[in-house]
Amino acid sequence: DTEVTQTPKHLVMGMTNKKSLKCEQHMGHRAMYWYKQKAKKPPELMFVYSYEKLSINESVPSRFSPECPNSSLLNLHLHALQPEDSALYLCASSPGDPRSVSSDTQYFGPGTRLTVL
């Protein structure tokens, strides 16, 4: 089973709202990722968690706050977003340790389509 699940599928929020995106994987993967994808563009890396610790933050604004409560779950907390933050948010996981020198396959979830009004 190589499934990554994400909820909700769609989310509409106002600029003053607080919401959260959720990602789960039960493959025993040690690394989890958040990406942001605009239409017709490749995914852009936001955060990487390795063994439940934040290892990479690609200079993402503080209105995005990631959390990794356990090895299977990754959250992205959203607060005071801007309309330009509207995008498809993708979660991914990979078996290997991102701190290693090699690379590994990333398995992506279906994404959450976020619209900020």
Add this chain to the structure above:
Amino acid sequence: AQSVTQPDIHITVSEGASLELRCNYSYGATPYLFWYVQSPGQGLQLLLKYFSGDTLVQGIKGFEAEFKRSQSSFNLRKPSVHWSDAAEYFCAVGAYGNQFYFGTGTSLTVIP
């Protein structure tokens, strides 16, 4: 610096015709190469990957790709395209720390 180039932004093919999507990479070490497919509004699905060994890699849905080190290429091929193959295709190189560098994508349209 690591980078991936997909020269074709958009390709249109007839159903049943053959397909080749181009991917060129720039990476200083042995590359880990991937092709993903994305249907509208969906996540990325892994088609195939190359880490080492045989340079011709078979993937899902009848796709294959050939790694050519001398040309820094990893082109994706399919002998006979189906209407359901219409999607966005991304080539990626996996670098140190498992960071992915994606190409800009190629949008495939299949006409009946």
